[in-house]
Amino acid sequence: MLTLGVDLAAADTRTAMATVEWLPGRAVVRDLVLDVSDARIVGASEHVDKVGLDCPLGWPEPFVALVQAHRLGQIAVADGDGAQWRRGLAYRLTDEVVRQETGIIPLSVSADRIAHAAFRCAGLLAMLAAAGHDVDRTGGGRVVEVYPAAALYRWGLAHRGYKGRGQQVQHAQLVTALGEAAPWLDLGAFEGLCRRSHDAFDSVIAAVNARAAAIGMAAQPSDEQRPTACVEGWIALPTGPLRELIDGANE
Template structure:
């Protein structure tokens, strides 16, 4: 099995992509590149079993309805419901599930700067679909939405404080912690890149998360949640320890 992890930024710069091969008893990072464009992501997606995209795959349905209503001048807010109304506009169903299960509050795709990456992602999903890939925003197809910070939390690893300027030590410590927790993961020649770039590191985590989704070790939407997940996107939270990812690898 091959999985692809993409840490998607608004532009090619800061976008990283990792390919992980799953073998008996081990997993090997076969490729890890920075500054990746959409064409390269689509091409790589055609050679793997599952693609983990670190980016919201859609917007909250109430937010979409608001934009349409606002265009026509028909927005109405019930008395005393302003705060809850705004929260429904800002957070998707999957964001609320992540918050409930991990305590982590995902960035709002309708109210935070991550929307810029989501704009790009919308076009990328269309390109993947046009290339013949099964794109199901609920995670049932080749593409699945992942959230590295939440995945790290689920796997018992540090999920905050390793990004940004002045965080090189914390970031390097996290790579060491990952190696200790997953001795079967071979970073090979890409270990140095993982240590110096959190974008590269996150793309590897996205590829691991894609593996969890591919083998049924990630939270899936319920029958009631699935129709919304297929529109808004669904974050595939891992449901077991890192060691479970290596079980059932291809012989």
């Protein structure tokens, strides 16, 4: 099995992509690149079993309805808690599930700067669909939405404090901790890049999370949640420990 992890930024710069091959008893990072274009992501997707995309795949349905109503001058604000009303505009169903399950609050795709990456992601999903890939925003097709911070939390690893300027020590410690928690994951010649770039590191985590989704070890929406998830997207939270991603593998 091959999985692809993409840490998607608003532009090619700061976008990282990792390819991981899953073999009996081990997994090997076969490729890890920075400054990746949409065309390169689509091309790489042709050769893998699952793509873990670190970016929201959609917007909250109430937010989309608000924009449409605002355009027509037909907004009706419900009486009561205005903050709660605004929260429903800012966060998707899957974001609320992640918050409930992990205590981590994802960035709002309608109210935070991650929306710039989501604009790009919308075009990327259209390109993947045009290339013949099954783009199911719940993760049932080639692409699955992942959230490295939540995955790291689920795997018992540090999920905060390793990004940004001045965080090299924490970042390096996290790469070391990953190696201790998953000794079967071979970063090979790309270990140095993982230690230097948190974008590169997140793309590897995205590829590992894609493996969890591919083998049924990531949360899926319930029947009740699925209609909303089909539109808004669904974050595939890992449901088991790292070691179970490799144990019993038959590939």
